[in-house]
Amino acid sequence: MRDAKAMAATPADVIEHPNAYAFVVDMPGIKGDEIKVQVENENVLVVSGERKRESKENEGVKYVRMERRMGKFMRKFQLPENADLEKISAVCHDGVLKVTVQKLPPPEPK
Amino acid sequence: MRDAKAMAATPADVIEHPNAYAFVVDMPGIKGDEIKVQVENENVLVVSGERKRESKENEGVKYVRMERRMGKFMRKFQLPENADLEKISAVCHDGVLKVTVQKLPPPEPK
Incomplete structure (x- = not known):
């Protein structure tokens, strides 16, 4: 990924x-x-962002422990064939992003 | 931990x-x-929480991929000797908790 x-x-x-x-x-x-x-x-959903440390190591600030990963994040997802690319929405709450992609209606029976 | x-x-x-x-x-x-x-x-800071999946697998909802860890989270941190236990504050933004513990003033020179 x-x-x-x-x-x-x-x-x-x-x-x-x-x-x-x-x-x-x-x-x-x-x-x-x-x-x-x-x-x-037209068939890959790409979600990306970047986070930076709030405090830089200078002027008396010292990192005693540093486990949180910083920098650029990215995820790619293959979209199914019936994904409707015109109907994509995204919301972010409490550090969790949710992207909703509507499905195309199933083809009419002939 | x-x-x-x-x-x-x-x-x-x-x-x-x-x-x-x-x-x-x-x-x-x-x-x-x-x-x-x-x-x-009096010397260990304990941070804990729990998160649950928004959608349960039922009624047509199906998890195609499930990587996000759910359940109870906990971290413990040894507090330094000069931590002021009376002066602890916490804020949470965008899914990141920040707990600030003030230092006690250094002892007066005799």
């Missing part, structure tokens, strides 16, 4: 609902308006 | 400022009022 060395992946769930797909991605510490949601090649 | 099998750890940074310590813990998907911040034995 990684596109380049500098990009870190972040855990995600993919849920199929009767009329839509939901892509749920953990993005703690990234504000909603700093997250990019794009569609590549 | 794990207290029991069912508890999962979550990444944290610990930052020493000139007058305070900051404990920064990723807790995506947990609302601030669902996080517990406690002090045990």
